[in-house]
Amino acid sequence: MARLLAEQRSSIYSDRPHSPIYQLFGTHHMTPVLEYGKEWKRQRKLLHLSLRNDVIDRYQELHLRSAHRLLENIQQDSKNFYSHIDLYTASAALEFTYGREVDGKNDPVITMATGLAEVMAKGLTVERVGLLTALPILKYVPSWFPGAAFQDEARKCRGMVASFSDFPFSMAKKQAETGGLQPSFISDMLGQGEVEVEESDAKETATGIYIAAGETTSSTLKVLVLAMLLNPAIQDKVHAELDVVVGKGVLPTFEDRERLPYLQAVLYEVMRWHPALPLGVPHATTASDIVEGYYIPKGTLVIFNTWAMSNQYNDPECFDPGRYLTPDGKLKPDAQQDNSQYFGFGRRVCPGRFFAGDSLWAAAAVLLSAFRFEKARDAFGKEIEIEPVFRHGMVSHPEPYRCSIISRTGAGEGN
């Protein structure tokens, strides 16, 4: 049904809910919240230039280099593996966008981007979006009015969006003048690629990329580690495949990918087992429609319930990569198509899905070839049981859990 509405009736089901809160917080030019119209179409065209399937291989070096850095960071400080994963996805998104290698967690653009993401997560809650959509008049309530503290948060957020939109973009432009810009979204936009574009469109599109890319990818990787802790026999199989195909102690590259179907099936199952966006991103209708006898008015909020779709499998709570494999261990022909629902539907489908797939693969392949993830142990050597808890917002995250990360080449271990 989701595909039928979003794909076959895409001219009706491709809008987003209209809420004044986005303008109030200054995020209204970011692609994921843009209304279905000319500005959105221009942004999608630009994203397509740099993210479409036939150009995506040019970021493989970026993904592998970032995955090697993630590996080193975890080797040096395994306790904070959560923040290393956050840094991995944040730097990949920013490097893709602005063509500059990020200089660790203290890089000024990382600080700006993560600060903005935090303020947005705190300020743009689902409840507030709903409230301001229902009562748009609230946007005029002054900040001193009881319950209107969001006005101060909104002012702060507007300032942060403006700086985040300007600063990395000007840096990239300067870098382009000296010829040091890597292939990236901005290098394409600045005319080194295929088309001339309006600078304001390029800047605004760029600002939304980090917000869409960072948390979704990092949450998926945290679910991967959790799934490995809870399913040691499956982790054994991943290790066995890596050892046979790539060799123990050798880090995989994208050339090995085709020959690692089990690893790919694990990644598909991670996204099914706990989707990062359990309710996708809400769509809205731009015209009235009739679906199976029900009247759907113009402006209706439409939620494609990805979580419910992920439960339409046998024993859905069981983590079983075998769902995506044929009896002789190959990926089923429809495995990728089946997985595509976690990236949304129709004209709004995630434009970063190929980039995300490569980013997840690089981290998973490198980390699982180097480490074994196990439950942490208490002072008596007994495993500490994990009860997975998920933090809910638009993006669903596993709450931090304790984990023992053991080198597979005998170089050390951490908790």
Ligand code: HEM
């Ligand atoms: C595992 C990681 C990711 C997941 C699960 C994911 C999932 C999604 C979903 C479900 C949507 C909404 C689709 C819809 O409305 O039907 C979306 C939108 C979007 N994603 Fe992703 N995404 C991921 C990574 C990325 C990355 C890496 C990028 C960029 C490099 C990206 C850029 C975007 C953008 C710009 C939108 C807004 C599209 C629009 O509204 O037209 N995403 N994503």
